[in-house]
Amino acid sequence: MSETIEFKIDGRKIVAEEGKTIVEAAKINGVYIPTLCNFEGAKPKGCCRMCTIKVNNRFMTACTIPGAAGMEVESNSEELNDIRKGIVELLFVTGNHFCPSCEKSGNCELQALAYRYQMMVPRFPYVFPQKGIDASSPKIIKDQNRCILCQRCMKTIKDEKGRNYFAYQNRGSKLAVVLDEKMGKEMSDELAALAMENCPVGSIIYKENGFKKPIGKRKYDKRPIGNEIEA
Amino acid sequence: MNNKISRITKRYSEDPARLLDVLHDIHSLKGYVDDDDVEQLAIELVLSEATINEVISFYHFFSKTPVGKFSIYLNNSITACFRGREAVKRALEESCGTTFGSVSEDGLFGLFDTSCIGMNDQEPAAIINGLVFTKLTAFRVKELVKGLKEGKPVSELIYEGTGGGNNADKDIQSMVQNNIRKGMLLLNRDYHKFEVLRKELKQHSPLEVIQIVEDSNLRGRGGAGFPTGIKWRFGRRVDGKHRVIICNADEGEPGTFKDRVMLTEFPELVFEGMVIAAYATAADIGLLYLRYEYKYLLRFLNRILGEMRTEGLLGKNAAGIKDFNFDIRIQLGAGAYICGEESALIESLEGKRGEPRDKPPFPVEKGYLNYPTIVNNVETLASAVKIIKHGAAWYKGFGVKDSLGTKLLSVSGDCRFPGIYEVEWGTSIREVIEMCGAEDVQAIQVGGPSGVLIGLKDIDNLGASNLMKWYKPSGMMVAQKFYDRKLSYSDLPTGGSIIIFDKRRDLLQDVVMNFMDFFIEESCGSCSTCRNLPSVMKQKLQKIIGGHGVRQDIDDLLSWGKMIKVSRCGLGQTAANPIVSSILNFRDLYEGHVQAMTDFDNEFDLEKSVQAANNFVGRKSVFHQN
Numbered sequence: 050m051s052e053t054i055e056f057k058i059d060g061r062k063i064v065a066e067e068g069k070t071i072v073e074a075a076k077i078n079g080v081y082i083p084t085l086c087n088f089e090g091a092k093p094k095g096c097c098r099m100c101t102i103k104v105n106n107r108f109m110t111a112c113t114i115p116g117a118a119g120m121e122v123e124s125n126s127e128e129l130n131d132i133r134k135g136i137v138e139l140l141f142v143t144g145n146h147f148c149p150s151c152e153k154s155g156n157c158e159l160q161a162l163a164y165r166y167q168m169m170v171p172r173f174p175y176v177f178p179q180k181g182i183d184a185s186s187p188k189i190i191k192d193q194n195r196c197i198l199c200q201r202c203m204k205t206i207k208d209e210k211g212r213n214y215f216a217y218q219n220r221g222s223k224l225a226v227v228l229d230e231k232m233g234k235e236m237s238d239e240l241a242a243l244a245m246e247n248c249p250v251g252s253i254i255y256k257e258n259g260f261k262k263p264i265g266k267r268k269y270d271k272r273p274i275g276n277e278i279e280a
Numbered sequence: 281m282n283n284k285i286s287r288i289t290k291r292y293s294e295d296p297a298r299l300l301d302v303l304h305d306i307h308s309l310k311g312y313v314d315d316d317d318v319e320q321l322a323i324e325l326v327l328s329e330a331t332i333n334e335v336i337s338f339y340h341f342f343s344k345t346p347v348g349k350f351s352i353y354l355n356n357s358i359t360a361c362f363r364g365r366e367a368v369k370r371a372l373e374e375s376c377g378t379t380f381g382s383v384s385e386d387g388l389f390g391l392f393d394t395s396c397i398g399m400n401d402q403e404p405a406a407i408i409n410g411l412v413f414t415k416l417t418a419f420r421v422k423e424l425v426k427g428l429k430e431g432k433p434v435s436e437l438i439y440e441g442t443g444g445g446n447n448a449d450k451d452i453q454s455m456v457q458n459n460i461r462k463g464m465l466l467l468n469r470d471y472h473k474f475e476v477l478r479k480e481l482k483q484h485s486p487l488e489v490i491q492i493v494e495d496s497n498l499r500g501r502g503g504a505g506f507p508t509g510i511k512w513r514f515g516r517r518v519d520g521k522h523r524v525i526i527c528n529a530d531e532g533e534p535g536t537f538k539d540r541v542m543l544t545e546f547p548e549l550v551f552e553g554m555v556i557a558a559y560a561t562a563a564d565i566g567l568l569y570l571r572y573e574y575k576y577l578l579r580f581l582n583r584i585l586g587e588m589r590t591e592g593l594l595g596k597n598a599a600g601i602k603d604f605n606f607d608i609r610i611q612l613g614a615g616a617y618i619c620g621e622e623s624a625l626i627e628s629l630e631g632k633r634g635e636p637r638d639k640p641p642f643p644v645e646k647g648y649l650n651y652p653t654i655v656n657n658v659e660t661l662a663s664a665v666k667i668i669k670h671g672a673a674w675y676k677g678f679g680v681k682d683s684l685g686t687k688l689l690s691v692s693g694d695c696r697f698p699g700i701y702e703v704e705w706g707t708s709i710r711e712v713i714e715m716c717g718a719e720d721v722q723a724i725q726v727g728g729p730s731g732v733l734i735g736l737k738d739i740d741n742l743g744a745s746n747l748m749k750w751y752k753p754s755g756m757m758v759a760q761k762f763y764d765r766k767l768s769y770s771d772l773p774t775g776g777s778i779i780i781f782d783k784r785r786d787l788l789q790d791v792v793m794n795f796m797d798f799f800i801e802e803s804c805g806s807c808s809t810c811r812n813l814p815s816v817m818k819q820k821l822q823k824i825i826g827g828h829g830v831r832q833d834i835d836d837l838l839s840w841g842k843m844i845k846v847s848r849c850g851l852g853q854t855a856a857n858p859i860v861s862s863i864l865n866f867r868d869l870y871e872g873h874v875q876a877m878t879d880f881d882n883e884f885d886l887e888k889s890v891q892a893a894n895n896f897v898g899r900k901s902v903f904h905q906n
Contacts, residue, residue: 139813
């Protein structure tokens with residue numbers, strides 16, 4: 050049994066096991082810190098920067114840093130919330146996200162965060178990039194228009210030898226998450242369903258199963274994201 | 281199964297951590313890596329093909345398609361552009377019969393752009409099949425291509441003969457010039473190879489060595505300036521089966537080339553520094569990460585390591601110290617600026633994409649293969665040798681209070697004497713300008729694109745908006761005038777890149793744009809902010825330069841530049857610096873472009889929008905202005 054530590058988020062007392070990341074510790078204590086790339090059970094990478102917090106006036110990511118005794122974390126501040134809203138807007142304008150026609154609408158974390166941060170017109174001009182759709186796998190569709198490059202599929206969808214189905218390609222603004230052509234052809238239904246489930250947006254769609262749960266009965270249709278954590 | 285590929289993977293014990301070496305060897309064998317090779321590598325290294333492709337596609341000098349019998353990578357740094365790159369580019373395209381980004385039909389020539397190759401004092405420069413050609417002109421390019429077509433070996437085509445010093449060594453044979461303009465402590469011929477390893481080192485315990493380096497206040501010379509002694513002390517304290525010393529020779533910051541000169545002229549000093557660091561921290565693994573652009577030095581450097589082994593300075597009981605086992609391996613990079621960031625460099629050493637890691641844990645706790653790892657810059661390690669030789673007190677006699685010792689400056693751009701200058705910390709901008717013979721100076725880029733663009737109109741003349749205040753670091757840069765600003769960790773910290781622009785240059789259109797393109801190309805892409813913001817900001821800058829901006833656009837840029845500071849690594853956090861620092865120091869240039877009398881954002885360009893239609897029907901629009 051590891052030791053229990055205490056620290057503060059926005060002045061509120063947080064009690065958690067030592068070694069828990071700030072996001073996890075906050076969650077247990079009913080404090081919501083928004084995340085996109087973070088995924089329970091997978092090694093955090095801090096690539097969406099949504100969970101950016103301030104400790105000692107320095108930016109850090111709450112999903113990668115363990116809480117430490119006596120730490121004073123700033124999270125729900127005007128400055129940080131504006132940055133988070135900015136990141137959501139940035140992801141919207143640099144992809145092609147058309148919610149009404151998306152199979153993931155209502156279950157989409159990016160959409161849910163846009164609602165939570167009350168995104169209206171993004172501060173950035175729309176880029177409308179030309180991106181492709183890979184439907185070569187019999188089980189899934191990988192739609193690059195909607196991909197936010199969070200690495201969740203890369204970190205969680207593996208075969209029994211530990212090989213990754215998904216990987217990065219290129220770098221910088223040309224970066225993409227692609228499906229291994231051969232492995233994609235032999236993907237099981239279970240993995241395909243899991244891949245869609247783990248994708249925070251509608252970039253991975255399990256073929257013929259996109260609308261299994263009707264709109265209106267989806268995760269964020271009735272209450273905003275984070276609501277399940279906040280008391 | 282291709283036996284040649286199997287032999288290569290066996291050479292590296294089928295270790296996926298050596299993927300970079302495997303890929304390098306396949307490139308030497310056939311010039312590129314095709315799908316069949318990837319399929320075979322995936323089986324032999326037990327990785328998915330996508331994972332191997334993700335590594336190949338990350339590095340600029342790896343390719344999935346043929347790059348031509350002669351692959352020509354032409355540097356696109358701003359200095360190259362100002363020194364006639366365009367004419368060279370055109371001559372290359374004409375004589376090779378292909379355009380940039382592609383391979384000629386006969387498969388002979390591949391033409392590619394590449395980020396700064398560390399030759400900013402002898403631009404335009406290109407890498408042809410791993411060899412560097414400098415001071416290119418349209419004429420020289422035509423002669424070169426003619427020679428290549430006639431079947432002459434690349435190495436015989438260097439037109440001015442070999443450069444000075446060790447560039448003429450039998451294992452280098454390069455036309456690169458050192459251009460050492462001023463030496464002090466490091467660039468000093470009064471250096472007796474490995475003397476410290478043979479004499480002084482044994483007189484000190486490892487902890488004493490750390491204490492001496494700490495007392496000297498030596499700080500990291502790569503740019504960040506972390507105290508070296510403290511880093512060594514931390515590294516020594518962490519338990520691990522192995523401990524690792526890494527020498528970072530991946531200088532990719534445009535405009536810096538000091539490590540190239542150090543490794544050409546004083547490689548012994550650098551390796552000696554690595555052994556000292558290893559002795560102090562009880563490390564047993566030594567790695568030098570050499571950027572691909574300096575591949576032409578590889579054989580020479582390996583020869584020196586071989587000599588050190590023969591002389592007992594490396595290996596078992598290294599330097600004759602009992603139970604001190606330490607050896608050095610050189611890892612060749614493959615073209616990625618981000619790998620100069622220490623944790624990205626470690627990822628790359630492990631055969632992966634060079635994506636920075638989240639910190640903590642810092643490399644001193646968990647670095648290469650999770651062993652405690654100390655990463656030091658070439659110049660830092662070389663300085664440590666001099667400190668152990670002459671003592672901390674001696675070293676503190678150079679420089680200024682918070683920045684002791686000397687700094688190697690890589691000076692380039694609009695000046696008469698570009699090259700390497702070793703100066704004391706605290707040297708003023710005025711002295712730099714006089715030293716290198718620059719005239720009509722408009723601006724100086726200190727620290728490369730990730731640094732700052734400073735000019736006569738300095739930071740204190742700025743408005744007092746909240747945004748401006750956010751950027752103005754407290755206690756720094758207080759009302760100092762341009763010429764009197766000093767190179768030091770508290771005023772103008774720098775890894776040593778100094779690029780000078782005279783009054784002919786268009787700072788926004790040419791300089792800032794070039795730097796933004798650099799960051800867009802070199803971002804690893806992992807963070808949402810650094811992957812997307814530079815191109816979005818560049819678009820906005822284009823809008824301003826095109827005359828369609830309003831005042832609000834300038835403040836937008838500052839505000840977005842603030843957002844990028846949440847990125848994981850130094851590259852990301854500084855990727856907006858070209859725009860932000862040019863607004864801070866040259867706001868008038870921006871104001872001159874925007875429509876100052878209106879807040880109305882007429883981003884829409886009617887004339888441009890109807891141009892295609894006009895061209896098609898052969899008609900000209902008439903615009904009525906009120």
